[in-house]
Amino acid sequence: MxxxxxxxxxxxxxxxxxxxxxxxxxxxxxxxxxxxxxxxxxxxxxxxxxxxxxxxxxxxxxxxxxxxxxxxxxxxxxxxxGKMGQKKDLTGSEKSKIVRYLAEGSSTLKIAKLLKRDHRTIKRFIQNSQQGRKKRVEKPRRKITAHELRKVKRAAATMPLATSLAIFQSCNITGVPKSTRCAILRDMAKVRKAERRPPLNKTHKLKRQDWANKYLKTDFSKVLWTDEMRVSLDGPDGWARGWIGKGQRAPVRLRRQQGGGGVLVWAGIIKDELVGPFRVEDGVKLNSQSYCQFLEDTFFKQWYRKKSASFKKNMIFMQDNAPSHASKYSTAWLARKGIKEGNLMTWPPCSPDLNPIENLWSIIKCEIYKEGKQYTSLNSVWEAVVAAARNVDGEQIKTLTESMDGRLLSVLAKKGGYIGHGFLFVLFLNVRNVYL
Structure with missing residues (x-):
């Protein structure tokens, strides 16, 4: 009550x-x-x-x-x-009285009554006589106004790769420390790496559209997608990041010229099957002759010759427009091997985003370089590539090859524009029937 x-x-x-x-x-x-x-x-x-x-x-x-x-x-x-007022700290005479009363055997409550002070103040002084009352920390005032904040937001949108200092200077805002600038930008943006892509001019875009229209009715389960990948001992520097506890030293990462050297790997995917990977011998520069000899020693001997005649007749061989691939010597040599013009897919320029095996390379690199791992020899990095390739199951490869219908439709929708490496398309069974 x-x-x-x-x-x-x-x-x-x-x-x-x-x-x-x-x-x-x-x-x-x-x-x-x-x-x-x-x-x-x-x-x-x-x-x-x-x-x-x-x-x-x-x-x-x-x-x-x-x-x-x-x-x-x-x-x-x-x-x-109401607003509670903050009392003054204990004076020197009050502190001396507390010491005298304690020596006489008085309790903290009795001392508080004698001095007309709160007993918690007396206890705080007894526990730590050197430390006084904590000063009230006032909140810092706002560094920029709402109008300036809108100007910074517009400048960050038009200058995405500029530093925080350049963004604030473009808005005529000075006197703001770096920590405050970064805190303001973190509230409205996120630090991301710029995308890397080959340049596409009007001619490239038209050729990409023509290629998409040409192969729109193709059964991509019969296409063998091939490409090379180079892996180094050190891997990308940007992946050597992680959570390091306070007071702990960052782990040491070796710096070697050209990443310590590397291995050139060739592989292919068809339907839900991985062909390879095969290793190019160290020191071999792939020109037309060495490329054809490499295919003869690896691809044709270990995989192609084991297939039936009907499979070879229906298979479509895909390779990009590298000089060693698109030369007259390589084209004539493949024709003698049974891969003639009808079974050799033409490829548009500057289009790595249309090749599903590029996504396979990304999966393998993420596996071999996870946790910022580095290697000491070329054989060790090659063994890591083979182990990572074995861990890729058929369902992952099937997802990549079945994404081609969506890639073609995306190229047509963007009028030959770039669609990106990381874009994995979902395949619907009747997606092509809508456009045919």
Missing amino acids: SRVCAWILLLVFRLRVVPRGCVLKFRSHGRRRVDFSLEVGRRCPCEAVRRSSGRPEGVASISVGVRRFSRRGTSCNFLSF
Whole structure:
């Protein structure tokens, strides 16, 4: 009951009226604190009191005491409202008195009563006599205005690769520290790496559209997608990042010329099957003659000769427009091997995003260079490539080869524009029937 009365008293201060049957008593402790007590009961006289304001001017805090009289006794409840004022620190004389009272064997509560101080202040001084009251930390003021914030947002959109200093200088905003600039930009943007892609002019885009229209009705489950990949001992520097605990040193990463050397790998995918990977001998530069000899020793001997005549007749061989691939010597040599013009896919220029095996290379590189791993020899990195290729199952390869229908439709929708490496398309069974 006393708690309910106390909350009623808080409303009384808002309304500045004390109801009948209650007595409001006032006790002042200077300009720092004012106490009010409300007595509720049958024996209390009826009195109405009006106040001009809920709290006297200059008073830092108000404490409210509610007393309830009953046959069982008296119950009290105290609440406080208003802005609590911060008392002064203990003076030198008060500190010396505390030390003297402690030497006499007085308790903290008794010392607090003698000094008219809060007992928590006395305990805090006893626990750490050198440390005073913690100063209140004020919130820093806003470094830029709302109008300047909108200018920064527009500048960041038009200058995505500029530094924070350049963005703020373009908005004529000076005097803002780097930490604040970065914090403001992090709220509106995200640090990302620029995409790398080959240049596409109008001629390239037209050839990409013609290629998509030409092979739109093709059964891509019969296409062998081939390409080369070079892997180095060190791998990409950007992948050597991670969470390093405070106080711990960052792990050492070796820096070697040209990544410590590397291995050239050739592979192909068809339907849900991986062909290879095959390793190009160290020190061999792939020209037309060496490329054809490499295919003869690896691809034709280990895989192509084992296939049936009907499979060879229907298979379409895909390779990009590298000089060693598209030369007259290589084209004539493949024709003698049975891969003639009808079974050799033409390829548009600057189009690695249309080759699904590029996504396979990404999967393998993520596996062999995970956790920033580096290698000490060419044989070790080659063994890692073979192990990663064995972990790629047929469903992953099938997803890549079946994405070609979506890639072609995307090229046509973008009028020959770039569609990106990381875009894996979802194949619907009747997606081509809509456009045929």
